[in-house]
Amino acid sequence: MNRIEVRVRPDDPTFAANAAAYRRLVDTLEERRRFVIDGGAGRQRSIERHLARGKLMVRDRIDAVIDEGSPFLELSTLAAWGQYGDEAPGAGIVTGIGLVHGVPWMFIANDATVKGGSLLPMSIKKHVRAQDIAAENGLGVIYLVDSGGAFLPLQDEIFPDKDHFGGSFYRQARLSARGLPQLSVVLGGCTAGGAYVPALSDEVVMVDGIGRIFLGGPPIVKAALGEIVEPDELGGAVLHTRESGVSDHLASSELEAYAKLREICAATNLAPVDRTTGWLDVADPEPPAHDPAEIHGIVSADERIPFDALEIIARLVDGSRFEAFKPEWGTSIVCGFARWWGHLVGIIANNGIIFSESALKATHFIELCEQRRIPLVFLQNTSGYMVGRDSEIAGIAKHGAKMVAAVANATVPRYTVLIGGSYGAGNYGMCGRGFAPRFLFAWPNSRIATMSAETAQTVLVDIRLAGLRGDRTSPAEVERIRAEVAEQYETQSDPYYATSRLWDDGLLDPVETRDALGLCLALAARQPAPPAGPAPVYRM
């Protein structure tokens, strides 16, 4: 493979200004992550109460379980950002992948300092998404349970529907049946629905003094039966380990429980992260020849000024080497092969608008990767498919549809990163969330919407004016509509709005991207090859 000849250098005139602007984006990302972790002023009281009970903070719990030096790929840290009056940082739940004895596990851990660890709509979405990732990537799940169950004021948004609370238990039971171990450590009160997380687990450890499981807590028992009973007498660790058998192991402290959990993990017979099954071509990894941190200086501070996908790829792939496919044709999409932490991948990246040729080239390339069983990495930065009479005559609708159909039917592992704009059907053809990539991450400069705020102003103002008999609408009224549309689109295409709602699996600083995706690829390499599927009907 050839080394990419980069054109952007750190001493370029625009580099420093871009890098300074990106630094601000990264500072905001770090600040917001810190707020989720440390709690900000509003959560101090519940954090103090939690610590006074001798309990560990949720991320310290995970640290106590994973191997020393293990990475932890935390997912959707900023879920629920800006929602629920900012009272549910991270949606009160931490999910992510870490290694135990070299084996990757999915962690689902409640943060009891956020609404008692109870589950709001975004918490359930995050919990279920983590289970789906576990299912697709062949991971066992470790539940660190410290939760008041369903967040009762919003019960209609978390209880009855397909991917609500019931859906999480459905998934848990089916993951277990697939031989993906479901292990729980009970670290708080598990009431009602919450009791089923440990009860559906393959093995359970309960911590004496803090872990409790009951279908109805003491207040309910008092109301229903008139019985007055202490929490530990009703569902404590000793009762459940020695009498009911709901729990399998009794631990006298959190740390003892995590040591026990690690022993349990050691006897699950799962493949370590570095054991490949041989269906993916994996070589020795090599760092990129150009520093990934240079991406900060490449992404334009002004989002209307495009940046070159090859410059980004050169900062992400092994040795900055890239074997381009059809580099002379359909140039608004860059396709080619590279190694990513040693894994051979096919990369599809946008260089702006998708034209008919670019769509055909991408479709051809997807089919190549599908045939050769090579995972696909999509780097999204597009305003969508080309519009206009010339494009329509050239058949952009059917060519775009071919790309969309190829992406939808590709059975090789697919991964998506939003590195810039993700607009219109470009989001679909480039493997957006609706196309179920194994993981989807976004950069803090990304934007996602049906169209840009600028275009939306023109389109929506015209539509609204047509309805209002535009000729009689005053300029001030037109301006008001324009401002309203601009504000709506700017707010809703913001990456924090997107990550808050779990349209992605988390925001990444560009420099974190190589390692994050490297781990994701390693997960696929330890699984059996996914069976190839039939091709769809392509409209010619």
Ligand code: COA
């Ligand atoms: N729904 C909504 N809010 C809940 C909740 C739930 N299921 N469980 C806890 N909370 C909230 C509390 O209202 C409180 O909110 P605040 O900080 O705004 O005051 C916060 O979480 C902490 O709860 P608190 O009871 O003070 O903490 P605790 O550590 O003493 O007890 C629990 C934690 C989970 C054991 C206890 O809150 C509890 O039993 N909750 C109800 C459990 C239940 O019946 N669930 C039904 C599930 S179907």
